[in-house]
Amino acid sequence: MVKAAVLGAAGGIGQPLSLLLKISPLVDELSLYDVVNSPGVAADLSHIATPAETKGFLAADDGLEKALTGCDIVVIPAGIPRKPGMTRQDLFTINAGIVRTLIQGVAKFCPKAYVLIISNPVNSTVPIAVETLKEAGVFDAKKVFGVTTLDVVRASTFTAAVTGEVDPRKITIPVVGGHSGETIVPLLSAATPAVSIPEDKYAALIKRIQFGGDEVVQAKAGAGSATLSMAYAGFRFAEAVLKAHKGEKNIVEPAFVYLPGVPGGQEVQAAIGGQLEYFAVPIELGTEGVAKATNPIPNVTEAEKKLLEVAYTGLADNIKNGIAFAQEKAVAEKEQAK
Ligand SMILES: NC(=O)C1=CN([C@@H]2O[C@H](COP(=O)(O)OP(=O)(O)OC[C@H]3O[C@@H](n4cnc5c(N)ncnc54)[C@H](O)[C@@H]3O)[C@@H](O)[C@H]2O)C=CC1
Numbered sequence: 001m002v003k004a005a006v007l008g009a010a011g012g013i014g015q016p017l018s019l020l021l022k023i024s025p026l027v028d029e030l031s032l033y034d035v036v037n038s039p040g041v042a043a044d045l046s047h048i049a050t051p052a053e054t055k056g057f058l059a060a061d062d063g064l065e066k067a068l069t070g071c072d073i074v075v076i077p078a079g080i081p082r083k084p085g086m087t088r089q090d091l092f093t094i095n096a097g098i099v100r101t102l103i104q105g106v107a108k109f110c111p112k113a114y115v116l117i118i119s120n121p122v123n124s125t126v127p128i129a130v131e132t133l134k135e136a137g138v139f140d141a142k143k144v145f146g147v148t149t150l151d152v153v154r155a156s157t158f159t160a161a162v163t164g165e166v167d168p169r170k171i172t173i174p175v176v177g178g179h180s181g182e183t184i185v186p187l188l189s190a191a192t193p194a195v196s197i198p199e200d201k202y203a204a205l206i207k208r209i210q211f212g213g214d215e216v217v218q219a220k221a222g223a224g225s226a227t228l229s230m231a232y233a234g235f236r237f238a239e240a241v242l243k244a245h246k247g248e249k250n251i252v253e254p255a256f257v258y259l260p261g262v263p264g265g266q267e268v269q270a271a272i273g274g275q276l277e278y279f280a281v282p283i284e285l286g287t288e289g290v291a292k293a294t295n296p297i298p299n300v301t302e303a304e305k306k307l308l309e310v311a312y313t314g315l316a317d318n319i320k321n322g323i324a325f326a327q328e329k330a331v332a333e334k335e336q337a338k
């Protein structure tokens with residue numbers, strides 16, 4: 001029996017993501033939680049003739065507790081999206097608190113669940129989640145993921161558009177680092193199968209993958225950011241976690257993880273200079289989450305080395321902000337409780 005929860009289920013990502021989970025044979029029970037409209041979304045989805053029992057919960061009447069109790073996997077797309085002119089870090093003020101509160105719920109009601117964080121800025125919300133779980137004494141690094149799959153999906157799509165491959169799914173490109181602008185590092189040299197990008201197209205392709213989110217934000221012109229492609233990507237990652245949980249082998253997807261706590265993470269940390277505790281790398285998934293983080297950068301090109309250097313600097317700041325926020329809140333809460 002697998003129980004999944006979507007927190008932020010009534011939103012632009014939450015609704016199509018919940019639809020994909022509802023029609024997945026990997027899910028037996030589906031909890032939809034939001035501060036608005038989740039019972040409506042749940043009633044709608046519940047008419048679909050698939051086995052997953054679907055229920056909606058609001059904050060009132062212990063909704064978060066009811067949604068999360070017994071959950072095996074929690075996917076979190078709660079929080080505000082960008083408008084044109086904003087960076088993902090501009091979302092921190094509001095989304096940091098939302099993620100912390102929801103993770104406190106996870107710590108209390110389903111501490112052993114896989115936690116998939118979509119809410120931006122991922123480079124900071126994941127450290128917030130980790131600090132919050134540590135504070136509650138229930139942190140398992142193997143089960144906490146920042147979802148960067150959309151960068152991997154975009155890398156396939158945009159690279160295929162350059163090489164002329166008609167099916168982008170046939171191209172796999174590791175995308176490492178973080179999830180915003182220049183912290184996103186596509187390693188085209190490690191593509192499988194190998195791809196040949198004309199020199200005069202390389203910089204534009206990298207930029208398009210790094211700033212793919214902006215394309216959607218601008219096209220939606222104030223009505224939000226990527227939702228449908230993100231629902232596809234979020235489901236793809238959730239499905240990978242659940243398939244590996246059931247014992248399927250050789251499932252590898254990049255995700256943003258806490259390196260000191262996962263198998264292989266310390267080697268990756270050393271390979272990226274020893275400073276950063278968080279980094280997106282290809283993860284081999286197993287029955288208990290991360291089975292192994294793999295070092296994706298043993299053979300990077302000079303151009304990729306430069307991209308990585310820029311990413312390290314940006315990431316360090318984003319991570320620091322997330323940790324500081326969670327730690328300050330924890331101290332303030334303890335003071336208040338005295
Ligand atoms: N990791 C990634 O690759 C991507 C991340 N995102 C991020 O995902 C987040 C959600 O984006 P959208 O779905 O487009 O936004 P949206 O505004 O359409 O939906 C967000 C939902 O969260 C709900 N919400 C707000 N506060 C909540 C709380 N305390 N508890 C539960 N639910 C709460 C809202 O009621 C709303 O239904 C944004 O932060 C966005 O930047 C978006 C695209 C890609």
Ligand SMILES: O=C([O-])CC(=O)C(=O)O
Binds near residue numbers: 120
């Ligand atoms: O660009 C945004 O704000 C949403 C996002 O993370 C993406 O589309 O990659």
